[in-house]
Every structure is written in structure tokens, then in C-alpha cells.
Amino acid sequence: MLKKTIKYVDYDGNERTEDFYFNLSEAELTELRLSHNGGLEKMLDRIVKEQDAKEIIKTVKEILLKAYGEKSDDGRTFMKSPELSHKFECTEAYNDLFMEICASPESASDFFNAILPARLQKAIAEADAKKNA
Secondary structure, rough: EEEEOOOOEOOOOOOOEEEEEOOOOOOHHHHHHOOOOOHHHHHHHHHHHHHHHHHHHHHHHHHHHHHEEEOOOOOOOOEEOOOHHHHHOOHHHHHHHHHHHHOOHHHHHHHHHHOOOOHHHHHHHHHHHHHHH
């Protein structure tokens, strides 16, 4: 799970600093993978190689909003819904985060790696360690 603190100016001109939470469960990641012909990874490779800006933006938005949710105070639940995602999408915090991700491949990579399921992050780290050993 990624806790992202975003400083932004709301629609009344007030400067705000808020924490937002993002996470993809293994089930959601599997659903994303299976919802794209050839799998999510192949689709991402293709659109990046082809520099298909329209598909890149569409995919960034899809994943960003799919990962957004509200964590309960006791940490037991991470609530997601189209309504919560839409409410977040209508904020300047979303705008600022979206533009940050789109402006920098490094920011995009850091964000998307941080929202992956913990077990997958661990497996990636172990694979990278073996590769660099």
C-alpha cells in the first residue's frame, strides 16, 4: 500500500496537504492482467515502445483510479468504489498526481511499483537482488 501525501490548492484557493492511499490487491492485479489482450505487461510494453500517448494516458488513469481507496482507521479494510474513485478524480490532488506520473517515467515507475501487492514487491526485490549478485 502506498500512502501518498499530496499538497495542492483546492477550488476555494485553500492550500491543503492530505494523505491519499493506493493499493492493488493480487486479485485486482490479476483482473487487470486478464482484461488486456496478451496480458497487461505486453500491452504496457507495446504502448511504451510505440509511444502511444493516448493509450498511455488511458492506462495510467485506469490503474491510478483502480488503486485509489480509503483505508479504515483500524486498518482492516480498504474501501474502493467507482464513487470514491470519481470523488478523488474530481480533486486537484488527483490532477497534481496524474500530471506528476505522466511527466516523469521515474515517478510513474516508483508509483506503480509502490501500489503492487506486498508479496509481488518482495518477489521483484528478490529477483533484482539475484540479478545484481
